[in-house]
Amino acid sequence: MSVPRFWRRIHSLYRLEGTRCAKCEILYFPERNRCIKCNSNELQPFFYSGYGKIISYTWVYTPPKGFNSSIPYCLAIIELDEGPRLTSQVVAVNQDEVSIDMLVEFAFRKISSEGKEGVITYGFKFRPKGYPNHKKK
Numbered sequence: 001m002s003v004p005r006f007w008r009r010i011h012s013l014y015r016l017e018g019t020r021c022a023k024c025e026i027l028y029f030p031e032r033n034r035c036i037k038c039n040s041n042e043l044q045p046f047f048y049s050g051y052g053k054i055i056s057y058t059w060v061y062t063p064p065k066g067f068n069s070s071i072p073y074c075l076a077i078i079e080l081d082e083g084p085r086l087t088s089q090v091v092a093v094n095q096d097e098v099s100i101d102m103l104v105e106f107a108f109r110k111i112s113s114e115g116k117e118g119v120i121t122y123g124f125k126f127r128p129k130g131y132p133n134h135k136k137k
């Protein structure tokens with residue numbers, strides 16, 4: 001993500017922001033401009049609680065180029081408490097700790113840094129629900 005685009009999106013990166021259709025109330029993540037259910041373009045910002053559970057997961061041993069996380073890392077499909085599903089890395093877990101239905105919470109984290117200028121790309125990750133902020137793993 002470019003730096004200007006990052007700053008335009010910073011509010012949605014600090015919180016898990018999607019949209020909600022004003023007509024049929026369906027929720028979207030990520031945000032959409034038009035409802036795919038009723039075709040309305042009256043979509044309003046919606047902030048998710050940031051809580052959800054793991055529906056499915058895998059361990060990635062071969063990350064994309066420039067991806068600096070330690071290997072392997074956990075990549076999961078997460079169902080938010082409000083319903084929508086998304087794919088996210090789950091941090092602060094060992095392989096024997098992750099399970100289906102495990103409760104997780106949104107965590108704003110650095111994703112990667114690029115090139116010698118060190119442009120840092122931010123994005124969201126999830127961690128076990130109630131995981132203390134100060135604890136490092």
Ligand SMILES: [Zn+2]
Pocket residue numbers: 021022023024025026035036037038039040
């Ligand atoms: Zn709708």
